[in-house]
Amino acid sequence: MPAKIIDGQMVAKRIRGEIGAAVDDYSKTTGSMPGLGVVLVGDDPASAMYVRMKRRACERAGIRSEARILPAASTQRAVEDAVRGFNEDPAIHGILVQLPLPDHIDEEAVLSQISLAKDVDGIHPINIGRLGMRGREPSFTPATPTGVMLLIDETGLPVEGAQAVVIGRSNIVGLPVALMLTNANATVTICHSRTRDLPAVVKRADIVVAAVGRAEFVKGDWLRAGATVIDVGSNSVPDATSEKGYRYVGDVEFDSARQVAGHITKVPGGVGPMTITMLLANTLTAAQRIAVID
Secondary structure, eight states: OOOOOOOOOHHHHHHHHHHHHHHHHHHHHHOOOEEEEEESSSSSSHHHHOOOOOOOHHHHHEEEEEEEETTTTOOOOHHHHHHHHHOOOOOOEEEESSSOOTTTTHHHHHHHHGGGGGTTTOOOOOHHHHHHTTTTOOOOHHHHHHHHHHHHHHHTTOTTTOEEEEEOOOTHHHHHHHHHHHTTTEEEEEOOOTTTTTHHHTTOOSEEEEOOOTOOOBBBSOOOOTTTEEEOOOEEEEETTSTSEEEEEEEBBHHHHHTTTTTTEEEESSHHHHHHHHHHHHHHHHHHHHHHHH
């Protein structure tokens, strides 16, 4: 029997409805709107598109957004000053630095400037460090990994005690989702380009999170029957039948994987909608915390 589809669009729609209601309550109570500040450096088309999507989602949810768009040749100080400006703005409750930054910019130094109370993307080095330590709680968890965990929860299958394989070890997805799975008491293996006999390692997994950035890399015959497969990838491939000349596929070969897995996400329509939704949720939480303090 083909795998059950984990519908990220449906889950995100439900959560955004809850966020919209909570934002409305916040605005009525405080007389203001939650605010998100976005720093974008350079003119990378994909980054610019993601920022537009995030700002549109904010508008639909009743969250104010403000963007500081800097040229690619900006100095380190200029980028850090943009972050510090949002730190000092009481109308901004969350800060997002769109990655990647230009090569000449020290990414860690920029992210370290974000106030922990406003780190709604959960990528401040201290928040990531807390995520990896027992008995510590980050102010926020990263948006995409948090969305991954919620989609796994949607299956109703237990994470505790499960064998989980994360393919990819990026700072944005692979590493933090592995830490979150560990904190949920899964037994986690992180795979990468030097992993020996990768298909055999994946075959042992009850949960597979693919975040390697290679189109249809994971094949169906790599999977254990009944595994839960979360595909974080989004890769454009040529498609002569498409009006645009291309289409998006994940890191998992969907057609073959669906015949083996128990639950699986699609691309598009899986993890993607959850990422922006978690960013909205974290921004609302940041605003609510500041309101309580005030």
